[in-house]
Amino acid sequence: MTDHTTLRQEIEAEQRHLDRVYARLAQLRRSAELAEKDGYQLARVGNFGALVERDAMVFHAARRRHTLDAEHEGLVFGRLDLRSGQVLHIGRLGVRGEHAEPLVIDWRAPAAAAFYQATAADPRDVVRRRVISSSGERVTRIEDDLLDPAAAPEGMRVVGDGALLATLSRTTGRGMRDIVATIQREQDEAIRSPAGGVTMVSGGPGTGKTAVALHRAAYLLYSDRNRFAGGGVLVVGPSAVFVEYIASVLPSLGENAATLQSLGSLFEGVTATRTDPTAVAAIKGSLRMRRVLERAARDQVPDAPGELRLLYRGELLRLTTAELETIRTRALPPGARRNEVRRAGFDGIFNALWAQVQRLRVGRLPDQRTFEDEIAERSDFRDFLRAWWPRLHPRHVLAWLARPERLRRYTNGLLSNAESRLLAEAYRTLDGDTFSVGDVALLDELDNLLGRPARPARRRRDPYQLVGGVREVTTYADRQRAARRDAERPADYREYAHVVVDESQDVSPMQWRMLGRRGRLASWTVVGDPAQTAWTGDPAELSRARNKALGRRPRHDFTLSTNYRNSAEIFAVAARAIREVYPDLPLPVAVRSTGVQPVELTVPAADLPGAVREATTKLLAEVEGTVGVIAPVPRLAEVASWLADAADPRLQVVDAMQAKGMEYDGVVLVGPDQIRADSAAGVRTLYVALSRATQRLTTVDWR
Numbered sequence: 001m002t003d004h005t006t007l008r009q010e011i012e013a014e015q016r017h018l019d020r021v022y023a024r025l026a027q028l029r030r031s032a033e034l035a036e037k038d039g040y041q042l043a044r045v046g047n048f049g050a051l052v053e054r055d056a057m058v059f060h061a062a063r064r065r066h067t068l069d070a071e072h073e074g075l076v077f078g079r080l081d082l083r084s085g086q087v088l089h090i091g092r093l094g095v096r097g098e099h100a101e102p103l104v105i106d107w108r109a110p111a112a113a114a115f116y117q118a119t120a121a122d123p124r125d126v127v128r129r130r131v132i133s134s135s136g137e138r139v140t141r142i143e144d145d146l147l148d149p150a151a152a153p154e155g156m157r158v159v160g161d162g163a164l165l166a167t168l169s170r171t172t173g174r175g176m177r178d179i180v181a182t183i184q185r186e187q188d189e190a191i192r193s194p195a196g197g198v199t200m201v202s203g204g205p206g207t208g209k210t211a212v213a214l215h216r217a218a219y220l221l222y223s224d225r226n227r228f229a230g231g232g233v234l235v236v237g238p239s240a241v242f243v244e245y246i247a248s249v250l251p252s253l254g255e256n257a258a259t260l261q262s263l264g265s266l267f268e269g270v271t272a273t274r275t276d277p278t279a280v281a282a283i284k285g286s287l288r289m290r291r292v293l294e295r296a297a298r299d300q301v302p303d304a305p306g307e308l309r310l311l312y313r314g315e316l317l318r319l320t321t322a323e324l325e326t327i328r329t330r331a332l333p334p335g336a337r338r339n340e341v342r343r344a345g346f347d348g349i350f351n352a353l354w355a356q357v358q359r360l361r362v363g364r365l366p367d368q369r370t371f372e373d374e375i376a377e378r379s380d381f382r383d384f385l386r387a388w389w390p391r392l393h394p395r396h397v398l399a400w401l402a403r404p405e406r407l408r409r410y411t412n413g414l415l416s417n418a419e420s421r422l423l424a425e426a427y428r429t430l431d432g433d434t435f436s437v438g439d440v441a442l443l444d445e446l447d448n449l450l451g452r453p454a455r456p457a458r459r460r461r462d463p464y465q466l467v468g469g470v471r472e473v474t475t476y477a478d479r480q481r482a483a484r485r486d487a488e489r490p491a492d493y494r495e496y497a498h499v500v501v502d503e504s505q506d507v508s509p510m511q512w513r514m515l516g517r518r519g520r521l522a523s524w525t526v527v528g529d530p531a532q533t534a535w536t537g538d539p540a541e542l543s544r545a546r547n548k549a550l551g552r553r554p555r556h557d558f559t560l561s562t563n564y565r566n567s568a569e570i571f572a573v574a575a576r577a578i579r580e581v582y583p584d585l586p587l588p589v590a591v592r593s594t595g596v597q598p599v600e601l602t603v604p605a606a607d608l609p610g611a612v613r614e615a616t617t618k619l620l621a622e623v624e625g626t627v628g629v630i631a632p633v634p635r636l637a638e639v640a641s642w643l644a645d646a647a648d649p650r651l652q653v654v655d656a657m658q659a660k661g662m663e664y665d666g667v668v669l670v671g672p673d674q675i676r677a678d679s680a681a682g683v684r685t686l687y688v689a690l691s692r693a694t695q696r697l698t699t700v701d702w703r
Contacts, residue, residue, distance in 0.1 A: 007142075010159050014132055015139045018076055021095055021103050022137050025075070028095075076104055078115050079130040083151045090115050108222035116188035123147040128156060190558040191216045195224060195498075197554035201527040204588035205574065205691035206565025209527040210661055213500045214249045216525050217258050220498055231497025232489060233258040234518060238503040239437075240264060240273050241654055242661045259493075263511055264437040266518070267394075267444045268492040272435045275633065275657045278679030280426045282537040284438035285508025287545060288414045290445055295410045296397050297338060297449040300328070302406075304388050310353065310381060312374075315360050317353050324388065327352060337451025338392060345389045350375075391453060394446035398439065402427040441510040448517065496522045503661050504528035508535060509545030516549030524550055531578060531585055532688045534657065536680040563588040565663055570697045573598050574690035577676075581683045598697035605702040609642040612670055615698045619666035620648055623695050628664035629653045630689045632674040639670050656689045667693035670700050 078090035094106035105112045118126040127148045133141040143160035146152060190212050193199045199216065203209050217235055220228045235258050237243045243262045264272035276284060283289070308319040319327075327348035331341055350372050357371060366374070375381050390396075401407050404424055411420045426436075435443070499519040501507060505528035507515070535542060563571055571590035578585060603611045612629065619627045627650055631639035636655040643653055654662065656675050669675075669689050676682045690697070 006157055007159055010142055010157055011139050014079070014130075014142060017089060017103075018132075018134065018137065018139055020097075021076055021089070021091075024095060024097055024103060027098075074134055076134070077132050078107075078112075079128075079132060080115055080118075080126050081128040081130075081156070083125045083127055083148065085153075088112070106222075108219055113188070113192070116191075117185045118147055119185055120145075120147050122185075123151075127151045127153075128158065130159075186558070186560055186562070187212045187215075190560075191219050193556045193558065194554075195220055195227075196523050197556060198524040198526060198550050199556045199558070201525070201558045201560065202529060203527075203560030204529050204531060204563060205688070206563035206571070206590070206663075207560035207588050208564055209529070209560060210246065210502055211249075212560070213502050213525055213527045214246060217498070217500050221257055228497045229257040231495060231521070232493065233498045233500065234496045234522075235260045235500040236266065236502065236515065237262050238506055238660045239658050240271065241652075241658045242503070245662060259489075259496075262437075263507070264440050266514055267440045267447070270435055270440055270443060272437045272440050274434070274436045275655075276426060276436045276438045277633075278534065278536055278681055280422055281436075281438050281508070282535070283415065283419050283423055284426075284436075284442060285510050285535065286537050287509045287513075287541055289442060289510055290513070291414050292401075292410045293397070293442060293445050293449060296400055296406070297392075297446060298332060299400070299406070299410075300325070301388070301390060301392075302400060302403065305384055308349070308353075308384055308388075310375065310378075312353075312357065315357075317356050317360075319349070319352055323352060324349075328389070337449065339453045340451035342389050342391065342453060346385055349385070349388075392450050394443040394450060397446050397450065398435075398442055399430055402430040438508070438510075441508065441514045444514040444517070445510060494518050494520070498523050498525070500525045500527075502527055503532075504546075505530050505533035506535060506660065507546070508537065509541050512542075512545040512549040519549065523553065526550070531582065531587075532660070532684055534660075534679075534681045534685055561588050563590040564592070565694055566590050566691055567592050567594040567596065567695065569594060569597050570693050571691060573697065574687055577672075577683060577690055578687040594695060596696065598699065601698065601700045602703055603700065608670075608700065608702045611700050612639065612642055612668060613646075615668045615700055616643060616646065616651065619668060619696055619698060620646075620650065623665040625665035625695075626650045626652065627666040627668070628659065628662060628692060629668045629670065630659045630692065631655050631670045632678060633657055634678075635671065635674070656685050659689050659692050662692055663694060664692055665694050666696040666698075668698050668700060671702070672699050673701050 075093060075095075076089050076091040080088045080090065082088070088102070088111065089104050090107050090112045091104040092107060093104060094102070094109065095104040097103050107115070114124045114126050115129060118124040118129060127146070129145045129147060131143045132139060144158040146156075146158045187208050190199060190201045193216075201209055201212055214235070217233050221233060235246075237246065237260070240262045243260050243265075247260060264270075275281065306321045306324075308317075308324065310317040328345060331345040331348050332338060350368075353375065354368050354371055357365065365371075401410065401423070407424050407427070408420065411423065415423065494517055496518055499515065499522045501515060501524070504526045566574070568590040571588075575587050578587070599615075601611060601615065616627060616629055627648075629639060629643060629651070631653065633655040636653070640653045643651065652664070656678075667689075672686055672689070675686045675689060678685070690699075
């Protein structure tokens with residue numbers, strides 16, 4: 001136990017160093033401002049060389065100033081005391097003093113690796129590791145690990161009960177807490193694994209999989225910025241709630257170059273949050289749906305014109321339904337993309353009509369080009385072409401599945417009668433605002449099947465060209481900004497350099513196909529826990545789809561074995577639930593005990609709303625951080641309505657599927673028995689829900 005005098009003295013010592021760091025930071029910022037100001041003064045020289053030099057100075061000085069401002073908060077978070085007597089302070093940004101002495105080591109630099117890798121078994125020349133917490137420019141807390149007692153000099157003070165467990169005992173805040181200072185060796189090895197290939201990270205609840213994935217993204221961006229910032233890093237999570245939860249982590253590590261998406265938002269223009277029932281999700285996620293969609297993508301447009309009747313120079317030109325279908329199928333051979341061969345369909349119509357004109361010998365025949373120009377000018381003919389072969393958006397074709405007679409044709413021989421009925425019911429009320437997360441992968445598949453019509457290239461306009469050919473006077477920084485705007489990635493970007501997939505155990509085969517299209521050129525980081533999977537489809541099919549997406553890239557496998565999130569008391573409840581169906585499943589070891597047992601309540605059904613409100617109010621009073629109320633998927637709206645008057649921003653109500661990857665200081669779990677019985681994956685979903693809490697867990701069931 002550390003006495004208050006020692007704690008105060010050690011905090012004061014760290015504060016003195018932090019004051020020096022921020023004073024130096026202020027100097028560097030003033031220098032950047034002066035360099036920016038001096039850069040503008042160069043314009044007075046009056047030659048072009050001075051203007052170029054001015055632009056370069058201004059641009060680089062402004063960029064440096066922005067970096068210093070962005071990393072101001074929580075700049076220093078760690079300290080290493082080495083056997084050599086050297087002291088290294090670790091932070092979000094490297095800072096050197098006036099004589100080039102290191103005041104802060106960037107956390108991603110090789111010299112900082114021991115902060116994460118050193119353990120009591122392998123101290124790596126680290127005697128004491130200190131975690132420093134601060135608010136603004138004030139040190140608020142320190143915690144020490146004495147890793148090599150034999151090497152500790154006389155008088156070295158050790159503060160706290162150990163950095164890792166003390167950090168984990170504190171509250172998480174609304175966003176995912178920044179655990180950059182608590183990553184241990186097994187996690188660090190995964191973070192710093194080879195940049196190429198596929199890094200596979202598996203581990204049970206609370207083992208830090210998400211933290212590893214995000215810190216790996218930051219590490220790759222730091223270690224090879226040209227490659228990964230240039231190509232882009234895509235981080236994919238299971239839900240919009242999860243993406244919001246992790247959104248602040250990478251910026252807190254100094255990285256803003258990654259794109260964060262949920263599985264429900266990967267297709268341009270759609271953000272789906274609704275999840276399908278487990279049985280429906282298994283159908284939509286199956287690779288058999290690709291063949292269903294292939295049939296739909298090649299089918300005739302609903303309500304398309306059945307024939308073409310056209311009066312030309314007094315003669316009736318007519319194409320029957322059978323003739324139109326022949327033209328359509330010839331223009332759409334196997335493997336062709338419908339939107340891309342639309343012109344071939346139109347050419348087929350023109351050729352068929354021209355053949356009729358020749359047979360009818362209509363007056364003095366023009367040449368075919370003139371004939372086509374004449375009829376192409378007619379609005380009725382253009383209306384026919386648009387109705388017969390329109391440009392199709394994936395939304396249009398997926399909506400065809402809401403027509404029972406079409407769905408029966410598309411699924412015949414591919415899905416069982418029971419599966420077809422489930423799918424028909426799921427699509428019975430489909431419209432553009434009701435897509436589920438599972439539908440997004442189907443939209444992406446249809447987009448691939450339909451293709452996109454070629455568009456004429458637009459001539460790029462010089463943004464600084466004025467009227468009359470006069471070019472606006474610009475700085476180098478102006479032109480750099482314009483170049484970056486031109487190079488902005490499109491919304492449907494597909495050439496990422498690295499793809500991170502979190503909660504990968506829930507990614508369906510069709511979703512793996514969607515991810516594979518965005519990672520054709522990428523290396524991968526894939527994290528997950530098979531025990532938490534909600535997938536109830538064919539495991540072999542899932543494995544094939546995942547392997548195809550990841551390709552033949554070399555694999556680097558890592559297993560995380562320590563549960564840092566849950567107290568031992570809470571994880572014992574979760575472990576007991578999953579052991580009922582998987583008695584031999586290897587589970588992580590929870591290393592932290594609070595002495596507080598989870599609370600299990602069973603109340604009459606009529607008393608459930610009041611019991612949930614009371615349990616939630618109690619947890620909000622007991623913990624300083626976040627409280628999550630987790631409900632069965634079918635009852636989410638109902639449970640949320642019970643807590644509608646709770647205005648505490650620390651409270652979040654989610655269903656059992658949205659809870660994937662989330663973490664709360666306290667959890668009220670509503671209806672564990674219903675979650676268990678909801679589907680074939682019910683026990684695994686319950687296991688996930690029971691393992692979300694770090695400090696307090698209350699389950700509320702009804703009888």
